[in-house]
Each structure stands twice: as structure tokens, then as C-alpha cells.
Amino acid sequence: MIQWLNDPGNWTAPGGILDQLRAHLQYSIIALVIAVALALPVGLLIGHTGRGRWLVTVANAMRALPVVGLLILLYVMLAPHIHGKGDTVYLLPTEIVLVLLAIPPILAGTVSGVENVAPDVRDAAAAMGMRGSQVVRRVELPNALPLVFSGLRSATLQVIATATVAAYLGLGGLGRFVYDGQASQNYAERNAGAVLVALLAVAADLVLALAQRYTVSRGVSGRFPRGRTSEAADGPGGGDLRGEGGGAADGPPVTAETPPSPHTA
Amino acid sequence: MVSAPVSGRKGGRGLVIRFESVSKKYPDGTVAVDRLDLVAPSGAITVLVGPSGCGKTTSLRMINRMIEPTDGRIWLDDRDTATVPTHQLRRGIGYVIQHAGLFPHRTVLDNITTVPELLGHDRKRARRRALELMERVGLPPHFAKRYPAQLSGGQQQRVGVARALAADPPVMLMDEPFSAVDPVVRAQLQNEFLNLQGELGKTIVFVTHDIDEAIKLGDQVAVLQVGGRLAQLAPPAELLSEPADTFVAGFVGRDRGYRALGFAGAGRLPVRQEQVIALGAASGEARDAAEGGWVLVTDAAQRPQGWLRAEADADPPPSTPAEPVTEAQLNLGGTLASENATLREALDAALSSPSGRGVIVDDSGRLLGTVTASEVLARIEQQRAAGERSTQGGES
Numbered sequence: 239m240i241q242w243l244n245d246p247g248n249w250t251a252p253g254g255i256l257d258q259l260r261a262h263l264q265y266s267i268i269a270l271v272i273a274v275a276l277a278l279p280v281g282l283l284i285g286h287t288g289r290g291r292w293l294v295t296v297a298n299a300m301r302a303l304p305v306v307g308l309l310i311l312l313y314v315m316l317a318p319h320i321h322g323k324g325d326t327v328y329l330l331p332t333e334i335v336l337v338l339l340a341i342p343p344i345l346a347g348t349v350s351g352v353e354n355v356a357p358d359v360r361d362a363a364a365a366m367g368m369r370g371s372q373v374v375r376r377v378e379l380p381n382a383l384p385l386v387f388s389g390l391r392s393a394t395l396q397v398i399a400t401a402t403v404a405a406y407l408g409l410g411g412l413g414r415f416v417y418d419g420q421a422s423q424n425y426a427e428r429n430a431g432a433v434l435v436a437l438l439a440v441a442a443d444l445v446l447a448l449a450q451r452y453t454v455s456r457g458v459s460g461r462f463p464r465g466r467t468s469e470a471a472d473g474p475g476g477g478d479l480r481g482e483g484g485g486a487a488d489g490p491p492v493t494a495e496t497p498p499s500p501h502t503a
Numbered sequence: 504m505v506s507a508p509v510s511g512r513k514g515g516r517g518l519v520i521r522f523e524s525v526s527k528k529y530p531d532g533t534v535a536v537d538r539l540d541l542v543a544p545s546g547a548i549t550v551l552v553g554p555s556g557c558g559k560t561t562s563l564r565m566i567n568r569m570i571e572p573t574d575g576r577i578w579l580d581d582r583d584t585a586t587v588p589t590h591q592l593r594r595g596i597g598y599v600i601q602h603a604g605l606f607p608h609r610t611v612l613d614n615i616t617t618v619p620e621l622l623g624h625d626r627k628r629a630r631r632r633a634l635e636l637m638e639r640v641g642l643p644p645h646f647a648k649r650y651p652a653q654l655s656g657g658q659q660q661r662v663g664v665a666r667a668l669a670a671d672p673p674v675m676l677m678d679e680p681f682s683a684v685d686p687v688v689r690a691q692l693q694n695e696f697l698n699l700q701g702e703l704g705k706t707i708v709f710v711t712h713d714i715d716e717a718i719k720l721g722d723q724v725a726v727l728q729v730g731g732r733l734a735q736l737a738p739p740a741e742l743l744s745e746p747a748d749t750f751v752a753g754f755v756g757r758d759r760g761y762r763a764l765g766f767a768g769a770g771r772l773p774v775r776q777e778q779v780i781a782l783g784a785a786s787g788e789a790r791d792a793a794e795g796g797w798v799l800v801t802d803a804a805q806r807p808q809g810w811l812r813a814e815a816d817a818d819p820p821p822s823t824p825a826e827p828v829t830e831a832q833l834n835l836g837g838t839l840a841s842e843n844a845t846l847r848e849a850l851d852a853a854l855s856s857p858s859g860r861g862v863i864v865d866d867s868g869r870l871l872g873t874v875t876a877s878e879v880l881a882r883i884e885q886q887r888a889a890g891e892r893s894t895q896g897g898e899s
Contacts, residue, residue, distance in 0.1 A: 362604030365569055366618050366666075367594030380608040455608035457650030 239433070242426040253414070255434065261410035262438065265329075265401045269336030270394060276337070277344035278386070284345075285352025285382065286374050294349055297342040305400055309335050313407060328407040339400055340393040347389020351382025381458055387450040391443055398439040402431075412438065517545045517673045517706025518580045520566060525575035527561050527731070535561040536731035538575065546704040550721035552711055554754070558731030559710045563676050566708060567596045579674065594618055597667030597675040597705070601683050603659040605651040611637070611662050612647040618670040629669070636665040641695060657688035664696070668703070677709045681716065693719060714755055718743070718762065726751050740766040764847035769840075769882060772849060774863050774872030782808055783827045789813045797858035800833055805869040807862050809833025839864050842871055846886075850879045 242248060249255045277297075284290045312331035320327045355378050363377040379386075405413030412435045419428025456462060520543040527536040536558040543549035551559040564570040566577055568589050577584045584592055605614050612633050619629035634644055640661040651659055660680060667675055681689045681696075697720065700707065711717055717724045718739040726734045726742070728750055735747040743763040746752035756762070778792040779799045792798045793813035800808045811833055837856035840848040842865050852861030853876040860873035 356602075356604070356607075358600055358602050358604035359606060361569070362598065362600060363606070365567055365593055365598040365600075367590045367592075367621055369590050372621070377606055377608075381606075455650070457606075457610070457652055458608045460652060462650070462653055 239426040239429045242424075242430050243433075253410070255412075255415075258410050258412050258414050259434070259438070261404075262398070262401055262412045262435075265332060265336065265404050265409070265411055266394070266397045266442075269333050269340055269397050269401070270390075272333070272337050273340035273344055273393060273397075274390065277341045277389075278348055281345045281348025281386075282352060282374050282379060282382075285349045286370065286378060288353075291349070294342075294346050297345050300338055301342050303338070305335055305339070305403055306406065308338075309403055309406065325409060328404070328409045332401075332404045332407060332409060335403070336397050336400060340397050343389040343392040343396070344386070345389070347385045347387075347392075348382060351385030351389075352378045354385065355381045380455055383454045384450070384458060387446065387454070391446050391450075394442050394446060395439050398442055399435060402435055517547075517704060519543065519545045519578075520549075520674065520706060520708060521578040522562070523576045523578065525562070525565060525572045525577055527558070527565065527570060528573045534730055536565070536572075539731065539733055541725055541733060541736065543706055543708050544723075545706050547722035548700060548707045548709055548720055550709045550711060550717040550724045551727060552714055552717040552721075552724055552754075553727035553734075554729060555712065556729045557727040559712075559727050560678055561731070562727070563678055563708055563710045566674075566676055567593045567598060569593075594622055594670065595672050595674070597670075597672040599660075599663045599667045599675065599677045599680040601679045602656075603651070603663035603680075605659055605662055605666070607651050609650075610647065611642070611649050611651070611654070614651070614662055615666045615669050617666060618672075622670055624670070633665070633669060636668055637662075639699060640665045655688075657684045657692060660684060660692060664699075673706060675705045675707045677707060679711055680709075682711065682713065689716075696720070715762070718765070726754060761847065761850075764850060764883065765845050767846045767883075767886060769844050769846045769849040769879070770886075771842075772863060772874045772882065773878060774874050775860075777860065777862075777870065777873045779805075779807075779870065780811070780828065782830065786813075786826050786828055789828055795858055795860075797834075797860075799858075799860075799862065799870070799873070800828060801870055807839065807864065807868075807870050809835045810837060810857050812857075837862055839868075841866060846879065846883055849874060849882075850876060853879055 247254070280290075280293065284293060309331055312334055313328070316331055317327050320330065352374075359377065359381070360373060363373045368376065401411055402413035402416055404411045405417045412431050415427050415431025415434070419425060419431060451459075522539045522541040525536060525539045526534070528534050539558075539562060541549075541562075551562055553559050561570055565572045566584065568584060572585075606617070609617075612630060615633035615636060616626075616629040619632070620626070634647060637644060637647065642658065642661050642665070646654070646658070651662070654662065660683075663680065667677075681692050684692065693716065709717075709720060711720075721739050723736060724739050724742050725736045728734045734754075735742060735751045737745070737747075740763060742751070742755060743759045743766075746755055746759075752759075777799050778794060779801045780789050780792050782800055782802055789798050789800075789811050790813045793811075796813060797810045798813050800811050802808055808830070811828060834857045837858075838848070838852050839862050840852040842863060844852075844863070849861060849863070852863070853859065853874060854861075856862065856873075858873075860875055861879070862873055863871045865871055
């Protein structure tokens with residue numbers, strides 16, 4: 239397998255690793271973009287209004303569908319209606335399957351992210367005169383981001399792993415090596431394909447972890463420079479001999495309340 | 504209609520809030536507020552107080568329509584709140600809640616500028632004003648970049664107050680803002696809040712379940728009864744001296760006689776000179792200066808630091824005469840009363856002092872002298888007698 243991977247010809251040839259990597263990424267990114275475009279707004283709406291929670295249950299139930307079976311079913315159903323246009327007849331069923339897989343974790347993450355925003359925080363937002371949409375955009379989404387990201391990351395892993403089946407319908411992607419290797423009993427090629435899929439998934443997760451780090455507010459993720467939280471104090475305590483009579487306003491801080499450790503998802 | 508027993512403060516810039524027969528009934532038949540008539544005068548603090556379930560928070564939240572009344576009207580000056588779009592109404596009303604409800608993802612500064620931002624105010628000006636407000640509520644400027652999770656409860660509440668004030672609203676609603684912090688910080692926040700209000704003169708409606716807080720902060724106090732009925736609306740002193748019915752009397756509490764002393768200035772108390780020693784002086788000196796076994800210790804600026812036990816069988820055991828007096832040996836039990844303290848503060852200073860002598864200080868914290876409990880009591884008797892004479896004089 240290492241030998242197969244080390245052969246430069248296997249990488250650069252037409253239909254080689256680089257080509258299939260590009261195709262694999264393409265299928266995955268299309269599916270994820272569509273899934274986010276659908277699940278994020280719907281999830282925000284469900285979380286904000288508290289209505290339509292059953293949709294999350296339905297979406298979760300869809301995860302139980304067998305991927306290959308669904309793929310074939312969709313192909314059989316859709317093929318008669320699609321004529322010409324190159325790969326579309328294969329691409330469409332594949333993308334539908336991938337989108338269906340990606341929606342549930344993103345939806346569930348978004349809904350619980352919004353639901354986990356402290357009630358008094360939303361209350362304050364509304365009471366300060368934010369409209370509903372402003373509450374969602376300015377308060378609920380930024381605070382839900384860690385859970386939105388964890389949904390997106392688990393969807394990404396799943397989509398990249400599952401995009402392998404595109405090759406089953408004769409499309410490209412890293413699945414090509416898995417199916418071709420299996421068919422031609424070239425096990426080095428088959429195993430290399432599987433390892434490449436796993437590596438791609440890990441790499442994608444790292445990229446998203448980085449994106450999460452830069453988009454989630456430090457106030458939410460709780461990444462503060464060390465030693466800055468402990469000096470929180472409320473100034474001099476009044477009430478004893480040194481307090482109430484005045485003149486003690488410049489006294490040293492006496493109460494060092496430790497703030498509650500912020501919630502991290 | 505209930506007339507307002509308190510007129511607005513002079514120079515008050517707030518609006519008048521008027522409840523006109525306001526009710527809130529829930530579909531299940533619960534009545535949270537029952538035909539409430541109430542006027543919160545301009546520039547004054549109106550406290551709504553009562554046991555849980557009395558509808559005080561519901562009443563408050565009906566003002567900014569976080570809860571819609573089922574009946575009646577609420578007026579801000581001559582504007583019926585029901586005719587104003589809610590988001591517009593709320594942007595003109597400051598709102599402070601129990602746990603501050605700060606936005607965790609925004610820095611202190613960004614939290615404070617929320618409403619000016621919603622109103623489309625100039626960003627630079629809003630930030631400058633936010634920094635001013637931080638100073639006013641007692642937050643150092645380097646807190647501006649911190650997040651709420653980095654602050655203590657008391658600090659968060661200060662940010663909450665600054666945020667509510669950011670767009671300079673004429674009206675402030677406060678829902679138990681100080682009840683989630685420890686008593687020491689609470690007292691501090693209350694005092695600073697009163698100072699701030701002295702400068703700003705907002706119309707404030709303040710909800711609490713704590714009658715002491717109500718009496719301390721309120722220009723007028725509305726006592727609500729379970730079922731949302733107004734039991735009494737009166738200035739705090741009147742609430743203590745003339746409770747309208749047994750419910751109010753019971754709610755106001757048993758030691759209301761003592762608490763009422765908090766509304767009577769002690770006047771010039773006959774303070775006695777006290778022998779003091781400086782912190783760090785020799786212990787032998789303390790024993791010579793002691794009176795009744797106790798001597799008051801001050802710092803270099805004549806500010807009282809604590810009482811020192813100066814008897815042979817003292818505990819902690821006396822040090823050798825040459826050893827200096829240290830802070831650790833001091834008894835800090837006594838409270839201080841300022842020269843223009845109320846009778847309650849003066850009496851408390853005397854009662855809490857281990858020597859029985861209450862310490863009176865001037866405005867900068869320097870020692871003026873001491874006063875005993877019996878001297879304060881004599882003053883109370885004297886004032887009572889004077890009060891009776893003046894009322895009799897008025898009747899004849």
C-alpha cells in the first residue's frame with residue numbers, strides 16, 4: 239500500500255489521486271453547503287420560536303436509512319427524468335444522499351445551540367428593543383456557534399466518509415480506488431483509497447476547528463489569557479470599622495469572587 | 504385613582520409612568536395583577552415590593568410590554584404604551600435584571616453600546632459615552648475589553664446598569680438587580696445606585712422582595728399582595744409608621760420601630776473625646792490609654808482602625824509592653840457612624856462596638872469622638888417629645 243502511495247504516477251496521472259481528491263472534495267463541499275443553507279436557518283427558527291422541534295426528530299430518523307440502498311433507489315427514480323447533461327444523472331442522487339446525511343447533525347446542533355442560550359440573555363435582548371431577527375442574528379447565533387460547529391464538523395466527517403459511494407454509481411472521488419481496487423483484487427490500491435478518505439476527513443476537521451477558533455467569540459468559548467479572571471473584585475468591602483465611614487475607597491480589593499467557569503460546548 | 508404621595512424630584516428628567524386600572528389575567532384564570540392604579544412620579548424611585556406571586560415583576564414587565572396587559576392602560580407621560588411599536592418603546596426604557604443578562608459573546612464595552620447601536624447612533628460617540636458610564640458605575644477602563652465571564656457577579660451587575668443607561672433613557676426598570684450578589688457588594692451597589700440616581704434623576708421602577716431594600720431605595724414604596732392587589736403606596740417612613748393593614752404591617756416586619764430610626768437624622772450628637780493610640784504604638788501605651796478595658800486604635804490620619812483589648816487577662820494574650828500593636832490584634836466588630844448619620848446608624852455603632860462606645864467619624868473618615876447607646880436613646884426620646892409637641896401645637 240505504501241508502495242502504491244509512493245508511486246508518483248498514481249498521483250498525477252489523469253484519474254489519479256489528485257484528480258479524485260479534487261472530485262471527492264467537490265462532492266463533499268457541494269453537499270455541505272446545501273445542507274448548511276437548509277439546516278442553519280431552519281434550526282435558528284426552531285430554536286428561536288421553540289416550535290417545530292419534531293423536524294429534528296424526523297431528520298434524525300433519516301440517518302437510519304441505508305446509504306447505498308437509498309442511492310440506488312434515487313437513481314432508479316430520477317434517471318428516467320434526466321437526459322443528457324453528462325454526469326448529472328449520477329451526481330444528483332449522490333448529492334441528495336449526502337445532503338440528507340449532513341442535515342441532521344447541523345440541524346440538531348443549531349437547535350440545541352440556540353436553546354442553550356440563557357433565558358435571561360434572550361430576555362435582555364428583547365427588552366432592549368431588538369426585533370426578533372436581531373435577537374437571532376446578534377445574540378442567539380453567536381452564542382450557538384460552538385454547537386453549530388460541532389454539528390457541522392460531525393456532518394463533514396460523515397459526508398467525506400460517505401462520498402466514497404459516488405464511485406459506486408461510476409462517478410469519481412477517492413471511492414474510485416476502493417471500488418476499483420476491490421474489483422481488480424488490487425488490495426494495496428483499495429486500502430490506500432480508504433486511508434486517503436480517512437486522512438481527508440481528519441484534515442477537513444482540522445480546518446473547521448481552526449475556523450471555529452476564529453469565529454467563536456472568546457466570551458463564549460472561554461479562551462481567556464491566563465491569570466486575568468482571578469483579579470475580579472468588587473472593591474473594598476464596607477460594613478466593618480474600615481468601611482462605611484468613608485476614606486476607605488482606595489482600600490485594597492477584599493472580595494475575589496471567582497466567576498463561574500464559562501460553558502464550553 | 505390613587506394620587507401620588509410623592510412629587511417628582513426637582514430637576515427630574517424622567518417621564519411619569521401611570522398605571523390605569525391595569526390587569527393581567529392568564530387563560531387558566533390566574534390573576535397576576537388586578538386593576539392596578541399607580542403613578543411613578545418623574546425623577547423618583549418607585550419600589551414594587553411583595554411576596555412571590557404578588558405580580559410585582561409582571562407589573563414591571565407590562566411597562567415595556569415584555570408582558571401585555573389584558574386590561575387597562577399604561578401611560579408614559581401622555582403616551583399610551585399600547586400605541587407605540589414594542590421595539591421602539593423598549594429602546595427608550597432602560598432595563599436591568601437579576602443576573603444582569605449580559606451578552607456572553609460581547610465585550611463589556613460592546614454590551615454597553617447595544618442600545619445606541621440599535622438606535623443607529625454614532626459609534627465613536629457611543630463608545631466614548633460607554634467609557635464614561637463605566638467610570639460612573641465604578642468599573643476601571645481596562646475592563647472595557649473583557650467578557651462577562653471574566654467578571655464577578657457584582658461587576659456584571661455594574662455593566663448591566665451601565666448598559667441600561669447607555670442611550671440615556673428617561674425611564675429605568677429594575678427587576679431585583681442586586682439580589683444575586685453577596686450582602687457586602689449589595690450594600691455597596693445600592694449606595695452607588697442612590698448616588699447615581701441623585702445625579703441622573705431618572706424615573707425608576709424597582710422590583711424587590713426585600714423590604715429592607717425597598718425602604719432603603721424607594722422614594723415611594725408600593726406593597727403588593729398575592730393576586731396582584733396594591734395594599735399600600737407610601738413613602739418608606741410612612742409605611743413603617745402607619746401600615747395600612749395587617750398584611751402590610753406583617754410584611755414590613757417586626758423591627759420596624761428600629762428601622763424607622765433610619766429615617767431620622769441624629770443631629771449633632773454629644774460626642775466625647777476618646778483616648779486613642781496609633782497603629783504600631785507600643786502595647787504598654789495601649790494599656791495606659793484604655794478605658795473600660797478597650798482602647799481605640801487609629802492610623803496616622805486619625806481614621807479608626809479597630810478596638811484593642813487592653814486588660815491583663817485579655818484574649819489574645821497581651822504582648823509585652825514594648826511590642827507594637829498590630830492589625831491582627833484589633834477587634835473590627837464596631838460599625839462607624841458619620842457625623843450626619845441617622846439615629847439608626849448611630850445606635851448601631853454604639854451597640855456593635857465591643858467597648859459599648861460607638862465611633863463617630865467625619866466625612867473623610869477621621870475620628871470625631873464616641874457616643875454610647877444610652878446617649879443615642881436619650882436623643883431618640885428627646886426627638887419624640889419634640890415631635891409630639893409640634894403636632895399638638897399644630898392641632899390647637
